[in-house]
Amino acid sequence: MESAEAVDITELYAAHRLSLVRLAVLLVDDVASAEDVVQDAFAALARRPGAVKDPSKALVYLRVSVVNASRSTLRRRRTARAYSPPHGTPPPTPEDSAVLAEEHREVIVALHGLAPRQREVLVLRYWSNLSETEIASALQISQGTVKSTASRALVALERAMSSGKEQR
Amino acid sequence: MSTDIEARLRNALAARADLVRPEDLQPLAPVVELRPRWQSPRVLLATAAVVLLVLGVVLQGLRGEERSDRIAPKPDDRVELQLPTDVGRDWKADEYSTPRRLDLDGDGTKEEVTFLSEKTKSGAGRARIEATLSSTGEETYGIVDLSSNVVVSSLPPIDADDDGDQELVLYDGDVTGPESPLHPIVLDLRDGLLVEAVVDQPELLQMGNVPVPGSETPYYELVRSHGYEVRRGTLYSSRSVSSLASTGMTVIRPEELVRDTWRWVLDDDGVLRPVEDGCVLELITGEWEPCAEGARDALPALSRPATGTIGVGEQFSWTEGYQYDARLEAEADPVLVVEGADGRTINHPLEVADPVVSTTQPTSIFYDGASFVVGSASDPAYVQVLWQDADRLRVLQPVGEVPLTNDDTHRTWLTEEGRLWTVVAGDDGTWRAWSWTMATRSEMTALPAGTVCFDDVDDPSTARDC
Numbered sequence: 048m049e050s051a052e053a054v055d056i057t058e059l060y061a062a063h064r065l066s067l068v069r070l071a072v073l074l075v076d077d078v079a080s081a082e083d084v085v086q087d088a089f090a091a092l093a094r095r096p097g098a099v100k101d102p103s104k105a106l107v108y109l110r111v112s113v114v115n116a117s118r119s120t121l122r123r124r125r126t127a128r129a130y131s132p133p134h135g136t137p138p139p140t141p142e143d144s145a146v147l148a149e150e151h152r153e154v155i156v157a158l159h160g161l162a163p164r165q166r167e168v169l170v171l172r173y174w175s176n177l178s179e180t181e182i183a184s185a186l187q188i189s190q191g192t193v194k195s196t197a198s199r200a201l202v203a204l205e206r207a208m209s210s211g212k213e214q215r
Numbered sequence: 216m217s218t219d220i221e222a223r224l225r226n227a228l229a230a231r232a233d234l235v236r237p238e239d240l241q242p243l244a245p246v247v248e249l250r251p252r253w254q255s256p257r258v259l260l261a262t263a264a265v266v267l268l269v270l271g272v273v274l275q276g277l278r279g280e281e282r283s284d285r286i287a288p289k290p291d292d293r294v295e296l297q298l299p300t301d302v303g304r305d306w307k308a309d310e311y312s313t314p315r316r317l318d319l320d321g322d323g324t325k326e327e328v329t330f331l332s333e334k335t336k337s338g339a340g341r342a343r344i345e346a347t348l349s350s351t352g353e354e355t356y357g358i359v360d361l362s363s364n365v366v367v368s369s370l371p372p373i374d375a376d377d378d379g380d381q382e383l384v385l386y387d388g389d390v391t392g393p394e395s396p397l398h399p400i401v402l403d404l405r406d407g408l409l410v411e412a413v414v415d416q417p418e419l420l421q422m423g424n425v426p427v428p429g430s431e432t433p434y435y436e437l438v439r440s441h442g443y444e445v446r447r448g449t450l451y452s453s454r455s456v457s458s459l460a461s462t463g464m465t466v467i468r469p470e471e472l473v474r475d476t477w478r479w480v481l482d483d484d485g486v487l488r489p490v491e492d493g494c495v496l497e498l499i500t501g502e503w504e505p506c507a508e509g510a511r512d513a514l515p516a517l518s519r520p521a522t523g524t525i526g527v528g529e530q531f532s533w534t535e536g537y538q539y540d541a542r543l544e545a546e547a548d549p550v551l552v553v554e555g556a557d558g559r560t561i562n563h564p565l566e567v568a569d570p571v572v573s574t575t576q577p578t579s580i581f582y583d584g585a586s587f588v589v590g591s592a593s594d595p596a597y598v599q600v601l602w603q604d605a606d607r608l609r610v611l612q613p614v615g616e617v618p619l620t621n622d623d624t625h626r627t628w629l630t631e632e633g634r635l636w637t638v639v640a641g642d643d644g645t646w647r648a649w650s651w652t653m654a655t656r657s658e659m660t661a662l663p664a665g666t667v668c669f670d671d672v673d674d675p676s677t678a679r680d681c
Contacts, residue, residue, distance in 0.1 A: 154227035162379035166285035174228040199321045206323045
């Protein structure tokens, strides 16, 4: 049945909330913001049931919403910092990454030094395991851009990690 | 490409994600509220409301804006980017065209971009922007048409498409006239070439005072102050919310000015688009502060009247800028005697028998020589402004919408900062402030500067917001 009623937000919420929060936390790096991002995504879906008529596509819609909302969160965070006096607002700390193994922590720290789109492409590719086509669709960019962004992002990631080691 | 880095990334992402456990999330109470299936719009709205109220999330998109992920590209939206032709290899770099270092290809290493200018008689013409990409060793170039290509200047680089590489931003515009707003040019590396971005709504991306259509009067016009700048790798533009009175090179600008701002993003089609970024309060120093609720421009700076005057037989010295001594001598008519530090002496007969001359120079009207505000001890309505034209003082006749006087509905005074104000009473208890400026060598006119209220109009320090 192709109707809005076919999409049960409660079931979606129960089934996918955790994975979407995990996706968001890889993009924004703190659980509270990640939860907000995911709630926003569900709230947006709740307001627009007609936007997703096919239940099988609801997760795709939510994933795109989470990526977009994460980017907005980072932008607001960046803007808020730009308006603040020096040292007025400490940058968000990846508190959870402190308990990561060192080898993982340095990757995550380097990842969050990348440009937002580079980070999104890497997370969607290496954690969400999406294809280039799916990533292109999610980010509204061409497959060629996905490929080149991923390639550059990996180079930049490796360099950032090397640089981090040298500084230590 | 290293497979090791991919494996490390995959493992690190999994490890980071797994740190978020189900028990770490906020309770699932809303799920109970959301349990009923949506069967009608009413239920749907109630469900959405519960989601928002119980979870305390901020409802995004109530303004009806279409989400970016829901907008399909339309054929009409596509633009043709102008690819550069490979010309200008033999053009020369001007010694003042400083190369810019930025990461054009996003590999973490900055390229040095140099600017070569085509020689033209007018000074306007093309410039070739070229660099060698660190990632491939290949040369890239772009060609831009500039209003002045003698010196090519760039702003700090931006990453307007969030793709990890940087875009080059150049100044452009006719810098020879204040009436000519400046525009930035943004160049993005696309398919190995530096391609100029097409600007959507270019009227929002300019710098200068832009006239408000239809606002022109015989003596002034209204303008909006536009600007753009790069802050922390992002291109912002702004426009004053209020219109400002302007004549010649004079603009009446409050010390704090509310501006709407836009952040500029580059889309996949190479189009630079504005995104509303809220309002800011621009301080006199140029710094921006976020707007507080109900933010307004600062009141006109009326509140510090200059109180010092001299009468006949008295003198004073002006020690800023053009320095001079001035005294009032009693002859058949009182004479204002000015002795400049450059040896000039001027004797100017005054038309009132009991003159008082302010010891503050009206610098907002004239400061390239002596200038004076003259009043009468017995006639508060009498106000006259004199300015030094070589070896004589000349009277500036007031022209325009406002008389230069003091009466029931007008108050005129000079401030310690050297600005001459007249406030004009409105019908509702408000007063409109006008700031005097020189219009021609024989005329002065007043420009509107805002509306204020007074607790006591004879005490400018009581000026307040209405």
